[in-house]
Amino acid sequence: MARPLISPSILSADFAKLGEEVHAIDEAGANWIHIDVMDGHFVPNLTIGPGVVKALRPHTAKPFDVHLMISPVDNFLDAFAEAGADIITVHPEAGPHVHRTVQHVRSLGKKAGVSLNPATPAKMLDYLLEEIDLVLVMSVNPGFGGQKFIASQLRKIESIANQVAKKNLVVDIEVDGGIDAVTAPQAIDAGATVLVAGTAAFRGGPGKYAANIAALRGDG
Numbered sequence: 001m002a003r004p005l006i007s008p009s010i011l012s013a014d015f016a017k018l019g020e021e022v023h024a025i026d027e028a029g030a031n032w033i034h035i036d037v038m039d040g041h042f043v044p045n046l047t048i049g050p051g052v053v054k055a056l057r058p059h060t061a062k063p064f065d066v067h068l069m070i071s072p073v074d075n076f077l078d079a080f081a082e083a084g085a086d087i088i089t090v091h092p093e094a095g096p097h098v099h100r101t102v103q104h105v106r107s108l109g110k111k112a113g114v115s116l117n118p119a120t121p122a123k124m125l126d127y128l129l130e131e132i133d134l135v136l137v138m139s140v141n142p143g144f145g146g147q148k149f150i151a152s153q154l155r156k157i158e159s160i161a162n163q164v165a166k167k168n169l170v171v172d173i174e175v176d177g178g179i180d181a182v183t184a185p186q187a188i189d190a191g192a193t194v195l196v197a198g199t200a201a202f203r204g205g206p207g208k209y210a211a212n213i214a215a216l217r218g219d220g
């Protein structure tokens with residue numbers, strides 16, 4: 001089984017000490033730090049903005065994998081880039097011209113990702129795959145941590161992985177939602193290269209983070 005990158009979602013961290021949490025999960029072996037940005041409009045929850053991303057930036061050198069669940073999204077791209085995002089992922093439903101949006105992200109010198117909700121088909125990527133660095137397959141409906149993995153998304157991951165191989169592209173396939181030691185190997189087998197985990201990464205507090213990440217990688 002290929003070795004995945006692990007991108008823990010700080011949505012499940014202790015928000016009262018986010019700097020320490022980011023540092024601890026970095027030390028525990030996280031490859032990227034997944035930051036879920038929600039606006040209470042595109043998704044039914046509110047989280048954090050560019051100010052918090054900027055405040056977290058000195059606490060780790062790992063890439064910030066910023067998942068924007070906000071609409072309209074375009075006006076916030078510069079702010080997240082300036083705050084220290086390395087990868088900026090958007091949903092095609094969150095703006096009128098997703099192709100323009102990903103071009104804008106790349107023009108800021110950042111990696112561009114597109115996220116597909118559970119009901120959004122892989123076909124959405126037909127004219128985007130060459131323009132992006134990452135596809136984020138949502139294996140839950142976005143908005144909350146701790147939801148159950150939607151198994152039909154494995155087929156979508158497979159189909160995207162086939163497209164990436166066929167077109168000979170370098171595009172990461174990241175899966176987000178309900179990832180634990182049981183669903184992680186299923187996602188990797190389907191072709192995922194990056195695993196997001198909130199609940200499963202932060203469960204048990206800082207003393208457990210290294211073991212949690214090892215279990216997700218299959219090293220457990």
Ligand code: DX5
Pocket residue numbers: 009011012034036067140141142143144145146147176177178179196197198199200
């Ligand atoms: C949901 C977020 C996810 C979520 C994952 O909208 O995008 O990143 O926090 O949490 P778990 O791993 O608990 O499903």
Ligand code: ZN
Pocket residue numbers: 009034035036067176196
């Ligand atoms: Zn996310």
